[in-house]
Amino acid sequence: MDQTTTLNKKYTSSLSDKEDSSNLLIQSRKLKDRLFKIAAMVFSFITIGMVFLIIGSLLAKGLRQINWAFFTQVAPDTFSAMMAKSSGQVIPGGIVNGILGSIYLVALASAMAVPFGILIGVYVYENSKKRYAAIIRDIADILQGVPSIVIGIIAYIWIVVPLTKGYSVFAGSVALAIMMLPLIVRSTEESLKMVPETLKEAAIALGAPYYKVILRVLIPSSFSGLMGGILLAISRVLGETAPLMLTTLGNPQVNWHIEKPISAVPLLIWQFYNDPNMVDLIWSSAVFLMGFVLILNLTSRWICARKKI
Amino acid sequence: MFILSLGIREQYEISLLQLILMQVNSDKILKRVLFAASLVILLIAAAMIFSLFKGSLPSISRFGWGFLFSPEWDPTQGREHYGALLFIVGTLLTSIVALIIALPLAFFTSLFVAEYFRGTKIAAIVSTLVDLLAGIPSIIYGLWGFYMLRPFIVSLGLSPQGFGVLTSALVLAIMVVPYATSLSNNTIMMVPNELKEAAYSLGATRLEVIRNVILPSARSGMAASYILAFGRAIGETLAVTMLIGNENIIPKGLCSTGNTMASVIANQFGEASGLQLSSLIEIGLLLFVITTLINAAGKYIIKKIA
Numbered sequence: 001m002d003q004t005t006t007l008n009k010k011y012t013s014s015l016s017d018k019e020d021s022s023n024l025l026i027q028s029r030k031l032k033d034r035l036f037k038i039a040a041m042v043f044s045f046i047t048i049g050m051v052f053l054i055i056g057s058l059l060a061k062g063l064r065q066i067n068w069a070f071f072t073q074v075a076p077d078t079f080s081a082m083m084a085k086s087s088g089q090v091i092p093g094g095i096v097n098g099i100l101g102s103i104y105l106v107a108l109a110s111a112m113a114v115p116f117g118i119l120i121g122v123y124v125y126e127n128s129k130k131r132y133a134a135i136i137r138d139i140a141d142i143l144q145g146v147p148s149i150v151i152g153i154i155a156y157i158w159i160v161v162p163l164t165k166g167y168s169v170f171a172g173s174v175a176l177a178i179m180m181l182p183l184i185v186r187s188t189e190e191s192l193k194m195v196p197e198t199l200k201e202a203a204i205a206l207g208a209p210y211y212k213v214i215l216r217v218l219i220p221s222s223f224s225g226l227m228g229g230i231l232l233a234i235s236r237v238l239g240e241t242a243p244l245m246l247t248t249l250g251n252p253q254v255n256w257h258i259e260k261p262i263s264a265v266p267l268l269i270w271q272f273y274n275d276p277n278m279v280d281l282i283w284s285s286a287v288f289l290m291g292f293v294l295i296l297n298l299t300s301r302w303i304c305a306r307k308k309i
Numbered sequence: 310m311f312i313l314s315l316g317i318r319e320q321y322e323i324s325l326l327q328l329i330l331m332q333v334n335s336d337k338i339l340k341r342v343l344f345a346a347s348l349v350i351l352l353i354a355a356a357m358i359f360s361l362f363k364g365s366l367p368s369i370s371r372f373g374w375g376f377l378f379s380p381e382w383d384p385t386q387g388r389e390h391y392g393a394l395l396f397i398v399g400t401l402l403t404s405i406v407a408l409i410i411a412l413p414l415a416f417f418t419s420l421f422v423a424e425y426f427r428g429t430k431i432a433a434i435v436s437t438l439v440d441l442l443a444g445i446p447s448i449i450y451g452l453w454g455f456y457m458l459r460p461f462i463v464s465l466g467l468s469p470q471g472f473g474v475l476t477s478a479l480v481l482a483i484m485v486v487p488y489a490t491s492l493s494n495n496t497i498m499m500v501p502n503e504l505k506e507a508a509y510s511l512g513a514t515r516l517e518v519i520r521n522v523i524l525p526s527a528r529s530g531m532a533a534s535y536i537l538a539f540g541r542a543i544g545e546t547l548a549v550t551m552l553i554g555n556e557n558i559i560p561k562g563l564c565s566t567g568n569t570m571a572s573v574i575a576n577q578f579g580e581a582s583g584l585q586l587s588s589l590i591e592i593g594l595l596l597f598v599i600t601t602l603i604n605a606a607g608k609y610i611i612k613k614i615a
Contacts, residue, residue: 033514040425043417048438050483054445054453061456119346126343136347138608139354145537145604146597147544148447149571150361153578153593157360178353185350210336239446242546242571246578266448273452273551286449297444301437 055290062287065280070094070288074253075268081277091280097254098268098285104169104256105248105264106234109176114230117181121188122214128189137189140182151175152243160247167261172248176237183233191225191304192218228304235296239289241266265289358597365591367584376591382557382573384585391588393595395559399567400596402560403474403549404542407481411538414482415489419531422490423497424519436494443487451551454480459552468564472554475563480552481542489538496530496614497523529614536607540600546571570596 069092076084076093084091120136127133155175164170195218203217219226249261250271269285272278368376368391379392418439426432458479459471467475500523508518524531554566555576570592578589 029514029517033516036516036519037425040417040420043414044421044435047414047418047442047486048435050486051438051441053457054449054483057453057457058449116346116349119343120350123343123347133347136350139350141608142601142604143350143354145540145544145600146357147546147571147600149544149546149574150593150597153364153574153590154357154360156578157364157590158356181350181353211339214339235444239448241446241448242575245575249579266446269448269452270547273448273455282452286452290445290449293446294441294444297441298437301440 058283058287058290062283062285065090065284066287070284071099072096075263075271075281076278077252078275078277081275081281085277085280091278093281095265095268095281095285095288097251097263098265099288100254101169101248101251101262102238102264102266104262105173105176105244106238108169108173108258109180109237110230110234112173112177113180113184113233117184117230117233118188118219118226120181120185121192122218124185125189125192137186140185143178144182144186147242148175148179148240149242149246151178152246154178155243155247164259166259167247167249169248169255169258169260169262172244172262172264175243175247176240179237179240179243180233183236184229187229187232188222188226191222191229194225195221224303224306228300231296231300231303235293235300238296239266239293241270245270265292361590361594361597365587365594368587368591371584372588376588377595380559384577384581389584391585393570393588393592395557396568396570396573396592397595398559399474399553400543400569400571402567403477403481403553403569404539406474406478406563407485407542408535408539410478410482411486411489412535415486415493415535415538416531418486419490419493419497420519423494424523425515427498436490439487439490441487442483445484447484447545447547448551450480450484451548454548454552468566470554470566472552473564473566474553474560477549477552477569478563480548481545484545484548485538485541488541489534492534492537492611493527493531496527496534499530500526529610533607533610533614536603536610540603540607543603544571544596544600546575550575 067090071094073092073094074097075095076091080093081091120140124133124137124140152175155171155178159171159174160167199217199221200213203213208216244264244267248264248267250267251261251263255262265285266289269282269289272282272285372379372391376391376393377397378394379390380394381390381392382395383390418435422432422436422439426435454476459476461471462468462473462476463471467473504522504526505518508522513521549569550572553569553572555568555572556566557568557573558566560567574589574593574596577585581589
């Protein structure tokens with residue numbers, strides 16, 4: 001309220017004192033106002049221009065290489081890529097080892113992170129007034145801020161060295177699961193908060209036991225929020241490269257063994273980037289990865305935005 | 310008791326699982342399960358700090374605090390010496406420059422979304438597009454910076470190869486804009502309408518309302534979101550690795566090459582062993598500590614205003 005009074009003083013005094021020059025003053029105030037609005041619009045358009053610039057330049061370069069073989073064959077070796085390049089053809093092969101690897105890694109990571117994430121989210125929501133739950137929430141926030149490369153180091157220390165004695169699917173999925181966990185905890189808590197308290201009270205009043213209140217009332221009525229949060233978490237880790245570099249290494253073949261190295265789409269992009277013969281494949285893989293991630297991202301927003309209950 | 314309840318089972322046709330849940334106190338079990346799950350995240354965080362610390366012990370005992378202040382990074386066998394100073398400086402420099410570039414973009418974009426075009430379709434589209442920036446993977450920013458932005462920097466004559474602090478900072482700036490805007494939008498929208506209307510009724514222009522009403526009450530929330538964005542920039546790995554030049558020197562200026570903490574880990578971790586590995590893990594520990602402190606500062610401000 002004191003803000004209003006100070007404003008009051010400011011403008012009444014400025015108007016009465018400078019009666020003569022008030023016209024000029026008003027004009028300059030209006031001009032400043034207009035300039036500021038123009039600045040706001042210009043900078044916002046620069047920001048969204050960047051989105052179009054990045055996505056557009058990727059599409060322009062990458063669509064050429066996307067064909068059927070791109071999704072069915074494994075990544076070519078340097079030699080065949082070089083031969084194709086020197087004769088002006090499209091590089092043979094595709095990224096199926098990366099696609100399957102990414103799906104494998106993310107599925108395994110979700111299997112670890114989703115159940116725990118939801119349980120912890122329910123716990124934090126149910127005990128939100130307790131100090132311990134607040135600490136758990138803070139820890140989730142801290143974990144969310146840990147750089148992905150540090151998570152990679154952790155998975156290397158925990159899994160690669162002692163357990164699988166080498167780069168492995170398991171190590172990579174543990175790294176991704178650690179990254180997903182805090183995201184799911186927070187999104188679960190946030191979407192449970194949206195459930196009206198009355199709904200829960202009605203269930204309790206009917207004598208429903210605690211587990212039924214959670215399983216039959218809380219989770220179903222916040223289901224779209226939960227799904228949205230999980231999809232968002234998946235879309236976040238799907239493009240992660242740094243932790244996989246330290247944990248799964250990459251593999252030129254399709255691999256299903258959990259204790260063996262595996263490839264992933266972002267890892268393949270990194271590999272193509274480091275190989276001058278593979279430049280063309282970089283762009284198509286990048287388009288594929290970005291398209292996949294952005295579609296997941298938009299889907300999760302769409303699910304979250306739909307009215308619940 | 311059990312036989313009696315088996316009779317109940319036949320009588321009321323309830324499943325065995327429900328019967329078991331009736332026998333024991335289901336509420337208590339569920340509460341315990343939830344509590345046990347919460348321990349998992351606690352354990353992960355504690356074990357993370359422990360493992361990072363344990364992994365960096367050889368390096369800590371060898372170099373002590375000197376690790377932080379030595380600009381030398383020499384893996385040559387026999388005269389190994391590791392110091393993190395040049396990586397710390399490189400990381401802070403790129404992140405600070407990135408934040409400076411991102412600030413006007415984020416500031417005006419949040420005003421656009423949360424004030425000028427609040428509630429309109431165009432604001433929804435702009436904020437969705439900005440959020441998409443957060444969804445694009447780091448490696449794609451790196452590729453874009455390498456193939457599109459770097460030639461542009463070269464053509465401007467800023468640096469011969471186009472690698473360096475400025476190139477990385479530009480890409481980083483775009484990457485962190487969504488983190489800086491999302492929270493700012495919320496705090497700007499939370500400014501009470503009565504205050505704004507009071508100022509308008511006194512004849513204030515929109516700019517004056519923004520300057521005298523919105524900014525004073527949204528200031529700390531916006532500051533917090535910029536701090537969180539800064540924390541993001543510090544931890545970014547691949548985009549920076551592809552653009553900074555990875556030269557182990559302290560950057561002399563904006564167009565100079567350098568190296569960052571995350572990049573040196575990404576570049577050298579695979580081939581490292583012994584003392585070098587331990588030093589890299591210590592850099593990871595430093596990165597963990599720095600980002601945690603920055604995030605904690607941001608969260609603290611948010612809590613204070615909430």
